[in-house]
Amino acid sequence: MTLREQIQQSLIAALKEKNEARVLVLRGITSAVQNKEIELKGGGKELQESDILEVLKREYKKRTDAISLYTQGGRSDLVQKESAEADIIKEFLPRMLEESEVCAIVEEIISAHPGATQKDMGVIIKEVGTKTQGAADGSMVAKLVKEKLS
Numbered sequence: 001m002t003l004r005e006q007i008q009q010s011l012i013a014a015l016k017e018k019n020e021a022r023v024l025v026l027r028g029i030t031s032a033v034q035n036k037e038i039e040l041k042g043g044g045k046e047l048q049e050s051d052i053l054e055v056l057k058r059e060y061k062k063r064t065d066a067i068s069l070y071t072q073g074g075r076s077d078l079v080q081k082e083s084a085e086a087d088i089i090k091e092f093l094p095r096m097l098e099e100s101e102v103c104a105i106v107e108e109i110i111s112a113h114p115g116a117t118q119k120d121m122g123v124i125i126k127e128v129g130t131k132t133q134g135a136a137d138g139s140m141v142a143k144l145v146k147e148k149l150s
Helices: 003-017 020-042 049-072 076-090 099-111 118-132 138-149
Strands: none
Touching: 003 020, 003 049, 020 049, 020 076, 049 076, 099 118, 099 138, 118 138
């Protein structure tokens, strides 16, 4: 079953359960996926699973950024709402690697580049991203690479 079909089935189930919060998030995801499809068709491309994953990651990142801003602002009610939405989106994302797993990959790639300095940070981050296939948080990768190169 494709990712798009999974989202559609979850939306149908949420509609039957009358779970308004879940319906709202799933409709938002569906809309974002459709917008991406329209954008790609304009360029003569077809929508792929990787494109849907990209949309899901972007939507998830929006929620996590909002959570940190609302936390700073002391808006616990909105933090709770955004956390619930992020949890719904996370159901459709592949399992993210833990920090220890990413750290091992970073160390492996840095050891393959003897004499790497802060100037090589971008190259190393790119290689880590390729190796993890997007299953690692970019900010965590950047932080770990920076620590290891210091």
